[in-house]
Amino acid sequence: MRIILCIKGVPKPETVKVDPETHTLKRESAELILNPFDRSAIEMAARLKERYGAEVIVISMGPPNVVPLLKEAYGVCADRMILLSDRVFAGSDTLATSRVLAKAIKKLSPFELILMGLKSADGETAQVPPETAALLGIPSLINVKDIFFEKGKIVAVRETEYTLEEIEVSPPLIASIYPKLDYLRPPSFKRLLEVRNKEPEILTSKDLGLKEEELGLSGSPTRVSGVFEKKFVERGEIWEGDPEELAKRLIILLKEKGFLKA
Amino acid sequence: MGNFILAYGEYHNGKLHPASLEILTPLREIADKLKKKLVLFLLIEDAERLKEVKALERTLCDEIWYLESQEFKDFKDDLFGKVIAELVKETNPYGVFFPATPQGMALAPRVAGELGVGLCAHVNAFEVEGETLYMLRPSYGENIIAKLYSTTLPVMATVSLHAFPIREGNKRPEIKEITLKESVKFESKLKIRKVKPIKREPSRLTVAKVVLAGGLGLKRRENFEKLKILAEILEAEVGVTRPLYYAGWAEEDRMIGVSGVTVRPKLYIGFGISGAIQHTIGMENSEFIIAINTDKEAPLVKMAHLSLIVDAEKFLDALLRQLKEGGN
Secondary structure, eight states: OEEEEEEOEEEOGGGOOBOTTTOSBOTTTSOEEEOTTHHHHHHHHHHHHHHHOOEEEEEEESOGGGHHHHHHHHHHTOSEEEEEOOGGGTTOOHHHHHHHHHHHHHHTOSOSEEEEESOOTTTOOOOHHHHHHHHHTOOEEEEEEEEEEETTEEEEEEEOSSEEEEEEEOSOEEEEEOSOOSOOOOOOHHHHHHHTTOOOEEEOHHHHTOOGGGSTTTTOSEEEEEEEEOOOOSOOEEEESOHHHHHHHHHHHHHHTTSSOO | OOOEEEEEOOEETTEEOHHHHHTHHHHHHHHHHTTOEEEEEEEESOGGGGGGOGGGGGOSOSEEEEEEOGGGSSOOHHHHHHHHHHHHHHHOOSEEEEEOSHHHHHHHHHHHHHHTOOOEEEEOEEEEETTEEEEEEEOSSSSEEEEEEESSSSEEEEEOTTSSOOOOOSSOOEEEEOOOSSOOOOOOSOEEEEEEEOOOOOOSGGGOSEEEEEOGGGOSHHHHHHHHHHHHHTTOEEEEOHHHHHTTSSOGGGBBSTTSBOOOOSEEEEESOOOOHHHHTTTTTOSEEEEEESOTTOHHHHHOSEEEESOHHHHHHHHHHHHHHTTO
16 A cells, blocks of 8 residues: 655745745745644554555655655655655646646556645645646545545545535545644654665656646746735834733723723 | 636535625626626535525626536535536636635635646735736735736636625526536545534634734743633633644634634734734734734734734733732
8 A cells, every 4th residue: 555645845934035036935045844734644644554554655846955854754654755856846836736746646656545734834725635636637635634444445534614524435535634633743763863864766857757838937827926015004003111001001991992891 | 718707606505605605796896897797606416405595696696507416415526626627618717716615625726727727825805907817815924915817717716715795786696507518427436425513613703893812922821821811801702823823722713814714803902913914814904903012013013003012921911910900
């Protein structure tokens, strides 16, 4: 049984810079951390590996500074690491990203399950898992809380706005995982030591058989025409002073405005 | 090509999701400016039940289209995606828009993937310039709004929840059944074998008159618990910024901002919130905004009607003590 685990490096919030020309995030210069939503996907992969002895391949599309994150996933449960890296990938929107992931996933056939985080903390679109599945022509489910295998079928539990559903599907499936599993295991020290001398396999656009016009900015149908700073209303009143005095003044104001019983 | 706009009507068990009505508000304006027809479409297992959906009688759309099949009883991501993609291929709309509900977020990217077109997520404002439709959404990290457009047709986006008010139309839209020309098999690989109802208390945050929101400036979790005590006194609801949600101080339905909830209370007080755009986008329409922050230059301080330049933790302690002493 093969599970492909997709993770993403997101810029540490304080280090984000926007490219003044393309208006996309500059990932090469930012300090990358593991997308917090991916932790649940890694945990789900670890559980399935434990339960069914599944092989876990972790893949990530990004600049070379995502390698430590691949190693982090290896430290938890991955057996193989693949970095999808090429300068022509830079600036990809969700469609262009999904094209890269779909090709890479296809190259790893046969597989039963692809796991991703619900969304990324930077783009926050949550679009890549279903979009990749549509490109591969396979089913997708988002916000999946549990997965098990039963007689060769995948059974996934997902919560919708209306109900909790148990869904049966023949593999393969792309599932994005509910971000708040009850437990997230840390990487094992032994495996972190082991991975120190390992390097991920690298796949480029050429390896994936993708053309430059399908990738990066030119392959992205959504374009940023500009960015502008949020304008604020005129500066309001400012109160300064010690906490006790300010608390007193605020209580008076809340009473005046009727938010607090006089 | 493209003389109409499609809006996805999320239908479940005799009801239309209110977010599907919300998205008609901006789309009506866009349709008028670009001289297009506005069509609300839904996938339904039994068209007889459309009569139950009273909201359909007074919507802003020009027409309501439905596709009927037993297979549409439960939402199946792959099937719905395939059917909508085929509908788009056969009818060539100018745009297809979805509410950013969990279902819309599962479905829109499947449709965009099938069609190989662009899709913008969590749009909360639109602008029409000439013939071009621009979609606006907050950008990550800095206090900026990104203005996006799509180079492909149909233009596609998911629209943020509560970003637009529901408006009623003054004419009854024509209801039409649509059948696909191409014989698409209404089959899903997903077999829903068990369904359990969930009882979830809807968060009262979105309708609260007073909202007290906490940010990283509260420093310690116990201070957030103190904020809840203050909320009881003020009959308020508490909300959080994204970092506090990530830290596990509150459930997701308490997170205000992009991909969280939008609030419009009479009074909003932000404790130790600097005001990243991801948060302010969800509270900027509050009637009266008070910021409690040590940093005079914080964005929330700049947008607030009243700012108290003080340490949120110390201020909260002082406020609670005085309220207790005052017998409130």
